[in-house]
Amino acid sequence: MKLWGGRFNKDTNELMKRFNNSFYVDKRLYKQDIRGSIAHVKMLGRVNILRKDEVDKIINGLEEIMMEIEDGRLKLEGDFEDIHSFVESKLLERIGDVAKKLHTSRSRNDQVAVDMKMFVKDEISAVISKIDVLIECLKKKGKENEYLMPGFTHLQPAQVITFRYHLMAYVEMLKRDKKRLLNALSLLDESPLGSCALAGTTNDIDRDFTSNELGFRCPTKNYLDSVSDRDYLIEILSAFSIIMMHLSRLSEEIIIWCTPQFRFVTLSDEYSTGSSLMPQKKNPDSLELIRGKTGRVYGSLINILTILKALPLAYNKDMQEDKECFFDSLDTVNICIEVMIGVVETMKVNKEEMLKSIDKGYINATEVTDYLVKKGVPFRDAHEIVGRIVLYCEEKGRAIEKLDLDELKSFSEKIEEDLYEYIDYSNILKKGNKKYILMEVE
Incomplete structure (x- = not known):
């Protein structure tokens, strides 16, 4: 089912259909899309645009779709343009023509904007929780191994510090990372729903209600900005890039520390790999991959900046490209933090090797x-x-x-x-x- 087409005489070219399709990417927003639709239809009933029986029927249908997706009975697959057309099509199958009233006083422009903001709020809270775990992991490892070691500048022995103090430097970095994400969440906490395509609606809708229903601090002020704003994605991708830079620096140090020339730490077999040729090798591939994936996240930041740099107001289809790079970076940051937690938790700190190293330099x-x-x-x-x-x-x-x-x-x-x-x-x-x-x- 298309959500448009009345003014077209010809069907879309098959190549164009594939080119235009974003369902394979934005199906990840199904929870937020359904939650946003439920809030919207409640509001339509509240302002008497829809009758109570229509509201109940639509909400029941949406909740049924959510439940079936969650338990695996309904697969997120098929020839759909995007997640919005998937949900509306499945709703139409279940409840009939009343489903066509769901989209009253709403555009896909404000729909995807609110979906994405809700998704980011949900997911960034989970990233922050992972950062908290890594912070505690570094603190614990440092406290258990408060041994003297050389501190370095230019990779040359400089002054004596402790292993714990070295790890605490990364704790400070991660605390700043957490603050950046929290600040980004604070700035994006405004609901664009009700902005419609770019200029609102002639219907008397209640944006304060939907904003509150979806857990936003308030509605956005300017409709044009609401549907074209992706600043929050840039800001979070920037924060992700800094997180990855910090993880990459820590990876580099642990890689150096576990070389035979240093032997400050020994990596667990769980986070190391071997060589297909050299049987003696134990490679820190977990850390090398974190270091390598950092460039991938940097690329996403440059990608979205480039997408947005010359776009006129308001919504443009270019913006469809924001999700793939953001989702990829989100997944990359999540797994890299989790792997770093595992590396730090399981690595052995070699006190005697660090003490011996103090005498050099x-x-x-x-x-x-x-x-x-x-x-x-x-x-x-x-x-x-x-x-x-x-x-x-x-x-x-x-x-x-x-x-x-x-x-x-x-x-x-x-x-x-x-x-x-x-x-x-x-x-x-x-x-x-x-x-x-x-x-x-x-």
């Missing part, structure tokens, strides 16, 4: 500089002195704390016996504002 050199500054040496001079100490250590193949006092004094008379305690790795994190590295900061 002179990562207490900055603390020697701080020590000299406390002794009255200007910072730039202290920096120069410690740089020469490091050069000397490289020549001798020794750590700074392994030099004897006479050797250290040859670089500065300000250095005393208390330096050894000051630059001991177990003491460094107890000094100054470094103590926050060891504190529970939420």
